[in-house]
Amino acid sequence: MNLEPQNVPEAFDAGARDYDGLVGANPGYHEHLRMSAERMQLPDKGRGLRLLDIGCGTGASTAALLAVAPYAEIVAADGSAGMLAEAEAKTWPASVRFVHSRAEDLADAGVTGPFDGILAAYLVRNLADPDPVLRSLRSLLCPGGVFAAHEYSVRDSRAATAVWNVVSWAIIIPAGRVRSGDAGLYRYLRRSVNDFDGADAFRNRLQRSGFTDVHSLTVPGWQRNIVHTFLGRAPQ
Numbered sequence: 001m002n003l004e005p006q007n008v009p010e011a012f013d014a015g016a017r018d019y020d021g022l023v024g025a026n027p028g029y030h031e032h033l034r035m036s037a038e039r040m041q042l043p044d045k046g047r048g049l050r051l052l053d054i055g056c057g058t059g060a061s062t063a064a065l066l067a068v069a070p071y072a073e074i075v076a077a078d079g080s081a082g083m084l085a086e087a088e089a090k091t092w093p094a095s096v097r098f099v100h101s102r103a104e105d106l107a108d109a110g111v112t113g114p115f116d117g118i119l120a121a122y123l124v125r126n127l128a129d130p131d132p133v134l135r136s137l138r139s140l141l142c143p144g145g146v147f148a149a150h151e152y153s154v155r156d157s158r159a160a161t162a163v164w165n166v167v168s169w170a171i172i173i174p175a176g177r178v179r180s181g182d183a184g185l186y187r188y189l190r191r192s193v194n195d196f197d198g199a200d201a202f203r204n205r206l207q208r209s210g211f212t213d214v215h216s217l218t219v220p221g222w223q224r225n226i227v228h229t230f231l232g233r234a235p236q
């Protein structure tokens with residue numbers, strides 16, 4: 001059965017135990033998250049800042065934010081209770097707080113702004129309807145606050161699309177099947193990346209959602225032109 005975006009957090013519940021092992025075997029995964037966090041250019045190691053990590057999963061992106069902004073207050077939210085349990089089982093400073101919430105329901109979960117920065121790592125592609133979520137994330141930012149989407153996007157490059165599909169079929173899907181006994185989440189991953197906006201379309205989507213100074217940078221390694229940091233700011 002095909003996984004649909006509205007069921008993605010529950011699918012991650014099932015894959016939560018194996019997630020860290022799988023991404024740990026992906027060269028560059030943690031370095032690239034850290035690169036996106038650095039590209040947010042958070043001042044003064046985060047002193048006095050409030051940050052949101054939306055779709056924090058098992059906390060890999062939270063750790064990247066913490067590494068570049070160790071003095072910030074960080075709220076990390078995810079729609080999957082299983083992923084969040086894996087994150088919460090790790091050791092964190094008191095400045096990091098985890099919240100079980102879908103990106104669509106942050107207000108109901110008591111997550112309120114303003115935030116100085118928001119990181120959404122591998123989240124937006126999974127949203128059934130990204131535009132309202134992007135607008136609500138923008139409204140959670142203080143004026144001039146920075147938004148970073150760390151995300152796969154291959155549509156603008158035939159070479160990137162080819163590499164992505166080869167790596168998916170040859171490595172990611174078989175590794176997911178071996179580790180978790182079910183490759184459904186990883187087949188969905190391949191398909192969702194192929195279906196997601198090209199980089200140009202996603203930058204336009206961010207602009208339409210009210211972000212300014214929109215631009216993007218890719219990462220080094222086999223993920224060049226496959227994984228990107230998309231950056232934007234809330235208007236001043």
Ligand SMILES: C[S@@+](CC[C@H](N)C(=O)[O-])C[C@H]1O[C@@H](n2cnc3c(N)ncnc32)[C@H](O)[C@@H]1O
Nearest residue numbers: 009012055056057060061079080102103121122
């Ligand atoms: C690929 S994982 C990335 C986790 C983490 N950000 C990282 O970089 O390792 C995507 C996460 O997004 C979460 N997610 C998917 N759809 C969501 C939604 N609508 N609201 C909140 N979280 C969602 C999943 O539960 C999963 O933990």
